[in-house]
Amino acid sequence: MDINYILTGMLTGFGVLVFAFVWQTSLSGITRKVVGRFHKRYGPKWYQEFRDIFKAMSKRGITHGWVYDFGVMMALGGIMATVMFMPVVTFVAFGQLDNFFIYVYLFAVGMLGMAMSAVGSGNPLAGIGVMRALTQMVGYEVPFMVIVLAIIFRDGTSSLSGIAAIQQTGGILTWNLVKMPIGTIVGFICLLGMLGKKPFETFIAPAEIASGPMVEYGGKQLGMLMIMHQFATFIEISLFINLFLGGATNIVFFIIKYMIIYILASLISQAFGRFKIDQVIKYFYRWPIVLAILQAGLVVWGRIG
């Protein structure tokens, strides 16, 4: 194994990491302002999210034992590793190795770490929140992966930058948005579930279970989980852009597509109430999965799209 290859990859990955943090955190602030205007409020400054994170990081908080701290580090570490594999325009840490399944399962390390830390805090509300998050995950992951199965089957590659490159060959007409419209709709619904936007906000539910998994956190642990949340959002939206919206040929297009998707998801979130967890599962196993199998069938058996 070549040491230079790994070091270059790490450096590129670190670059993607810094970009992801700065961009997603700023955009979160901008989105808070946009949402504020929709509520006829003034809204916070665009750098409000940075303030929140730095404030939390500098406070002296509490700890509930070593698994509480270790889980937070495992969560942030796993999610950061996933971000470092993410292709952003032409920056890919390890070309060819950006396999779709890595994102799904390396992401799960982070989720497992967070769940472990939250339940390790000993608060029953955190336990309920984690149970809901896992249950919801069973809901949205299956339709999403069935759609991606269709894409990988058609393109013959599971490399994310490869899938994006195939879509860039013929302008907007070769995007999966145009070629697989049903799949894109299902993907977007699953994206709302991943992001935890309303109506799929059941596992956070601030007024009902006191923010669920986050209930016991404060200080640097909360700050690290806030950073993790920004990275997780970055992974989910970048996945959607690379899978359905043709990736991006330069950074401007990437930023524009990213902004549209994130602000759209946040605005849709404002129009809905919160589902109960039973309703979330029933919803995902009623329409998205049927449409996902239909779309995959069209691609695999009908060779359409």
Next chain:
Amino acid sequence: MSELGGLIHRMPITYLVYLIAIISMAGIPPMAGFISKWMIFQSMVGKGMIFVATAAFFGSIGSFLYVFRPLSAVFLGQLSTKHKKLKEAPVLMIIPMIILSLATVLYGVVPNMVLKIFSGIETSIGMKGLQLAGTQISGTNGILDPTIIAIMFGFGFVIALVLFLIHPKSRKVELMDTYTASEFIWTPELLHYASNFYAPFERLYENAPDTEKWYGALIKKIEELGQFVSYSLFSYKPSTIIFYIMTMLIGLLVWGGVLWI
């Protein structure tokens, strides 16, 4: 399981071993379970097996649920008062547990050590062997490098550790001292959420037809048939048994004779 809880404070090594085991079982890198899952998914997706893949995806995500429940119910949460005197597992038990965990991690980080042997067997019996190069495994539609995944996970973890260490130290708080919306609870068992964990999920299929009942009824019917046979035919008298044996032999002879002619 609902009576346990908080064993991490008494059995930390067992907990770590369990953690490694479930990460591998759920097929999460950098453990050995991910490699096999990746290879299975590769071939399923490459052949476009939609229904099998849907079931496999459901099973793979569902495995997060069933591996997490013992983690949370047995090891995390509050330690029950009756378990205060528990001790870590004996050394002779810990040694094999640690060896197996190290093997899981090792084969997850450098799986080609074993896959090389499999590839050799495949080529020797005339199949197309696995495509291995250095630390990489080539599937039908992608390349996997578990070593690089492990290195990047380590890199991410180190960044998180540094972030954690350079910030102010936290104050230790007991597990009974949590936010309970101004409810006073002094019993550890009441604060530990362990029973009926996936109730919403179970509610989904509570009205589904129950195959267990059907099998139960089938078992009962077969038992009745057996009782009927033994009641009407079985006997402790040697003469009766010899009569049966003779009848069977004659029957066989006649049947055989029919066949021979």
